Amino acid sequence: MTSVDVASEAGVSQATVARVFSAPDKVAPATRAKVQAAADRLGYVPNAIARSLKSQRTNIIGAVVPAFGEYWQHVVTQFSQRLSDRGLQLLLFSFTEEDRVERAVAAVDQYRLDGLIMASAVIGPEQLARMSDRDLPLVAFNQPAAAGIIPSVSVDNEEGARRIAEHVVDVGVERALFVGGVASTSTDSLRYRGAAQALGERGVACPYLACGAFSYEAGYKAAAAVLERQPLPDAVIVSADELALGLIDGLRTNGVDVPGELLVTGFDGLPQVEWTGYDLTTLVQNIEGLTDRAIDLLLDQIERGSGAGAGAGGAPVAEMVPGTLRVGATTTGRGRDAVNHDDKDKEPRSDHG
Amino acid sequence: MTSVDVASEAGVSQATVARVFSAPDKVAPATRAKVQAAADRLGYVPNAIARSLKSQRTNIIGAVVPAFGEYWQHVVTQFSQRLSDRGLQLLLFSFTEEDRVERAVAAVDQYRLDGLIMASAVIGPEQLARMSDRDLPLVAFNQPAAAGIIPSVSVDNEEGARRIAEHVVDVGVERALFVGGVASTSTDSLRYRGAAQALGERGVACPYLACGAFSYEAGYKAAAAVLERQPLPDAVIVSADELALGLIDGLRTNGVDVPGELLVTGFDGLPQVEWTGYDLTTLVQNIEGLTDRAIDLLLDQIERGSGAGAGAGGAPVAEMVPGTLRVGATTTGRGRDAVNHDDKDKEPRSDHG
DNA sequence: CTGAAAGCGCTAACAT
DNA sequence: ATGTTAGCGCTTTCAG
Numbered sequence: 001m002t003s004v005d006v007a008s009e010a011g012v013s014q015a016t017v018a019r020v021f022s023a024p025d026k027v028a029p030a031t032r033a034k035v036q037a038a039a040d041r042l043g044y045v046p047n048a049i050a051r052s053l054k055s056q057r058t059n060i061i062g063a064v065v066p067a068f069g070e071y072w073q074h075v076v077t078q079f080s081q082r083l084s085d086r087g088l089q090l091l092l093f094s095f096t097e098e099d100r101v102e103r104a105v106a107a108v109d110q111y112r113l114d115g116l117i118m119a120s121a122v123i124g125p126e127q128l129a130r131m132s133d134r135d136l137p138l139v140a141f142n143q144p145a146a147a148g149i150i151p152s153v154s155v156d157n158e159e160g161a162r163r164i165a166e167h168v169v170d171v172g173v174e175r176a177l178f179v180g181g182v183a184s185t186s187t188d189s190l191r192y193r194g195a196a197q198a199l200g201e202r203g204v205a206c207p208y209l210a211c212g213a214f215s216y217e218a219g220y221k222a223a224a225a226v227l228e229r230q231p232l233p234d235a236v237i238v239s240a241d242e243l244a245l246g247l248i249d250g251l252r253t254n255g256v257d258v259p260g261e262l263l264v265t266g267f268d269g270l271p272q273v274e275w276t277g278y279d280l281t282t283l284v285q286n287i288e289g290l291t292d293r294a295i296d297l298l299l300d301q302i303e304r305g306s307g308a309g310a311g312a313g314g315a316p317v318a319e320m321v322p323g324t325l326r327v328g329a330t331t332t333g334r335g336r337d338a339v340n341h342d343d344k345d346k347e348p349r350s351d352h353g
Numbered sequence: 354m355t356s357v358d359v360a361s362e363a364g365v366s367q368a369t370v371a372r373v374f375s376a377p378d379k380v381a382p383a384t385r386a387k388v389q390a391a392a393d394r395l396g397y398v399p400n401a402i403a404r405s406l407k408s409q410r411t412n413i414i415g416a417v418v419p420a421f422g423e424y425w426q427h428v429v430t431q432f433s434q435r436l437s438d439r440g441l442q443l444l445l446f447s448f449t450e451e452d453r454v455e456r457a458v459a460a461v462d463q464y465r466l467d468g469l470i471m472a473s474a475v476i477g478p479e480q481l482a483r484m485s486d487r488d489l490p491l492v493a494f495n496q497p498a499a500a501g502i503i504p505s506v507s508v509d510n511e512e513g514a515r516r517i518a519e520h521v522v523d524v525g526v527e528r529a530l531f532v533g534g535v536a537s538t539s540t541d542s543l544r545y546r547g548a549a550q551a552l553g554e555r556g557v558a559c560p561y562l563a564c565g566a567f568s569y570e571a572g573y574k575a576a577a578a579v580l581e582r583q584p585l586p587d588a589v590i591v592s593a594d595e596l597a598l599g600l601i602d603g604l605r606t607n608g609v610d611v612p613g614e615l616l617v618t619g620f621d622g623l624p625q626v627e628w629t630g631y632d633l634t635t636l637v638q639n640i641e642g643l644t645d646r647a648i649d650l651l652l653d654q655i656e657r658g659s660g661a662g663a664g665a666g667g668a669p670v671a672e673m674v675p676g677t678l679r680v681g682a683t684t685t686g687r688g689r690d691a692v693n694h695d696d697k698d699k700e701p702r703s704d705h706g
Numbered sequence: 707c708t709g710a711a712a713g714c715g716c717t718a719a720c721a722t
Numbered sequence: 723a724t725g726t727t728a729g730c731g732c733t734t735t736c737a738g
Contacts, residue, residue: 002715013725018716028723048463049405050715053730058402060444067434073426080447081420084456089464091413092445094433103437110401111442216628249629275569276602277630355731366709371732381707403731406714 001044010038021046052112060089061298063117064104067094069214069242070270075119075141078291086295088114095120101127108136115298117141118150121185125149132316137301139294142285144186147318151301153293156320157187160283161194161237163325164265167281168235169202171331173263176206177233179222181214181243191239191267211243219243223250235263235331241270241282248278248330264330269323279329289321354397363391374399405465413442414651416470417457420447422567422595423623428472428494431644439648441467448473454480461489468651470494471503474538478502485669490654492647495638498539500671504654506646509673510540510620513636514547514590516678517618520634521588522555524684526616529559530586532575534567534596544592544620564596572596576603588616588684594623594635601631601683617683622676632682642674 003017010017012031019027020035027035038044052058061083066072080090091113093104101123108116115137118128128149131138140146142154168176178195180188192208199206209225211218219242226236226247238244244266248258258264266273269284297317356370363370365384372380373388380388391397405411414436419425433443444466446457454476461469468490471481481502484491493499495507521529531548533541545561552559562578564571572595579589579600591597597619601611611617619626622637650670 004715014715015717015726016724018718019724022717026723031724045459045462047406047465047715049402049411049465050730051717052402053400053406053715053732054717056730067430070423070426073423073429076426076429076445077420077447077449080445081449081453084446084453089460090445090447092429092433092443093437094430094443096430096434100434100437106398107442109398112400112402216624220629245628253629271569272625275598276573276606357731367732368710368734369708371734372708375733379707384708400731403714404733406716406731407733409714 001042003044003046006035006039006042006044009042010035018046022051056112058112058114059087060091060111060113061115061117062091062093062104062108062113063119064093064095064101064123065117065119066122067096070272071242071268072119074287075291078287079117079295082291082295086299095122098122105131114302115139117294117298118143118146121145121187137298139298139301141294142187142290144190148315151297151316151318153290153297153317153319153321155283155285155290156322157190158194158197159320160267160323160325161191162198163323164237164267164281164283165195165198165204165206166202167325167327168237168263168265168331169199169204171263173233173235174204175231175233176204176235176237177226177229178206178208178237178239179219179226179243179247180208180210180239181218182212183208183210188239195237206237214240214243216242216246216249219246219248220250220253221246223247223254223256226251227254227256233262235265237265239267241266241268241273241280244280244282245270245272245278248280259330259333269326273326273328279333280326281328281331282326283323284326285323286321293319293321354395356397356399359388359392359395359397362395363388375404409465411465411467412440413444413464413466414468414470415444415446415457415461415466416472417446417448417454417476418470418472419475420449423625424595424621425472427640428644431640432470432648435644435648439652448475451475458484467655468492470647470651471496471499474498474540490651492651492654494647495643496539497543501668504650504669504671506643506650506670506672506674508636508638508643509675510543511547511550512673513620513676513678514544514592515551516676517590517620517634517636518548518551518557518559519555520678520680521590521616521618521684522552522557524616526586526588527557528584528586529557529588529590530579530582531559531561531590531592532572532579532596532600533561533563533592534571535565536561536563541592548590559590567593567596569595569599569602572599572601573603573606574599576600576607576609579604580607580609586615588618590618592620594619594621594626594633597633597635598623598625598631601633612683612686622679626679626681632686633679634681634684635679636676637679638676639674646672646674 004014006017007014017035020032065076083090117139119141121143128146132150138150140150140152144154146152176199178192196206211222248264251258266280266282273280273282357367359370360367370388373385436443470492472494474496481499485503491503493503493505497507499505529552531545549559564575601617604611619633619635626633626635
């Protein structure tokens with residue numbers, strides 16, 4: 001079914017049919033109705049491919065997203081739905097290995113995507129710089145390292161970590177430890193900087209310890225290293241929820257009571273932080289807000305016809321969206337255990353996890 | 354940069370350039386090299402949009418996927434990567450509300466997608482039947498209700514549930530309870546049927562109880578209802594891991610020791626089942642195998658040029674991929690807690706019925 | 707083996 | 723307000 005079929009069915013020219021579907025107000029109501037009817041009868045739907053060929057706009061946005069962690073699922077879902085609300089499609093590039101990014105770029109070229117969302121911290125600054133040369137609207141999502149290179153939007157990592165640090169001081173912590181994932185990531189260094197600074201200002205030291213990855217397993221394994229610290233910290237500020245959940249389980253397996261003996265905090269706001277076994281204090285990212293801004297930034301560039309570009313002649317925009325502190329039992333739950341102290345003989349809470 | 358540019362740069366006709374990129378063996382090695390060089394110099398990449406317009410193939414596959422649950426993330430990732438391995442792109446339709454499915458269908462029409470993966474149990478049989486009329490290659494993923502209507506691939510729910518039931522009997526359960534999510538889903542009824550049948554054959558009764566949803570929260574809330582049962586069951590066979598995890602937490606919050614007082618099993622094989630606090634016995638789905646088969650089924654139809662069709666003239670294919678039983682502490686971990694209990698039934702080592 | 711030419715289905719001047 | 727016409731960049735006969 002093409003517009004030509006509809007045209008002959010409706011007894012008008014092909015151009016009129018096209019107008020009915022792209023600029024309905026440029027055609028008389030009577031003919032419009034006639035055409036609509038014919039189209040419905042024939043089950044005609046305009047061919048977006050042909051349209052794109054002419055208009056040089058595909059209305060498809062690509063997104064390069066890591067394949068790991070629950071957090072990203074929410075991000076992808078948000079992007080999918082928000083783009084759809086604006087009449088755009090999402091072409092997804094999920095990846096584990098480096099080469100997926102290359103593939104995404106290749107597809108972008110071939111399919112003439114209107115823009116690309118880069119939501120992966122694995123993409124290095126050099127690669128980003130290279131991409132910013134190719135006059136393609138780009139936006140980096142939660143990838144602080146991209147700030148200044150391409151337009152970006154991310155949670156305010158430093159400020160968020162500061163909020164957590166302040167909270168931890170408020171509940172009386174005196175010796176903290178920061179547990180990060182991968183030391184080389186900008187996410188880690190910003191969060192560490194924020195936390196260490198706020199703690200330092202309040203006279204609390206805060207060394208840094210890396211797990212080697214951002215996963216439950218890495219956090220779990222890090223428990224041993226945490227317990228080797230001398231002196232033992234009062235609180236562990238973890239740079240990501242997934243790590244924190246693993247760490248908590250690791251600590252409890254080692255017989256440590258969390259929060260009884262050691263407080264723990266996270267960062268991100270995964271759904272699991274609410275699970276009763278954890279009830280983790282963390283900084284919840286506003287994913288809706290973040291994705292919204294990212295799409296806006298992208299559309300701005302597309303409208304403006306610019307490539308991955310500067311705001312209006314300066315450095316690329318680097319937006320920060322604040323998160324919100326979630327206070328859970330992992331930093332305030334000691335009271336509860338104190339109350340339950342009468343039945344000390346009962347099995348320690350630590351093994352139920 | 355178009356093929357015309359490359360043609361003049363290389364001193365050949367536009368047609369030759371096109372051939373170099375679509376049927377390289379139909380052009381002399383010498384000219385091919387010349388064209389390649391020119392293309393590289395100009396940074397030319399064939400325009401997939403234009404190609405699609407002519408070839409009537411987009412190499413883009415759509416996927417309608419629920420926005421909930423960690424499980425789906427793995428599915429999406431697998432699809433994204435496996436399609437990419439075959440030179441196909443994934444256009445994602447993540448959804449929460451009904452209307453997203455409509456949007457997906459609309460996009461499929463507009464963009465002339467080569468095929469569509471339906472991975473949502475929310476899509477009813479009527480809607481599926483309606484879609485199967487439109488000569489579009491389709492495949493249903495883990496949606497047993499689609500079997501017989503459109504080609505489908507899913508985990509063997511009934512057999513999996515049977516395996517779990519057998520295991521549960523092996524560890525000495527005498528009164529079981531099946532906790533489902535939504536009674537109307539085919540997933541639920543197949544899993545229940547498999548479990549109830551296997552248990553029945555072994556003289557164990559197994560009533561059904563629905564949570565109303567497939568979420569952690571629903572499982573958590575269901576704990577109260579479970580505890581009201583008279584007599585209390587020995588084991589709860591839950592139809593999905595996410596529910597099971599919530600149920601375990603709910604039970605523990607109510608002071609019930611799992612697995613000390615009550616055994617629990619799940620279904621799906623989420624990453625969280627390995628977390629130390631749970632260590633859930635469950636049936637692990639082979640997601641790689643499932644996605645692989647789904648893509649095969651789709652490609653078969655595309656090659657064959659058929660619409661959502663029958664195998665070769667019969668009913669649509671309905672493939673079943675077996676899962677594997679994972680035995681965790683939630684059905685075998687009593688030993689640890691039962692130290693003060695006098696063990697009349699030492700945990701029988703049972704990795705298989 | 708290579709070139710010329712005719713579309714794929716649509717948009718957008720331009721003309722009526 | 724509607725019709726005519728010329729492409730968008732590619733694939734694909736059909737000649738040479």
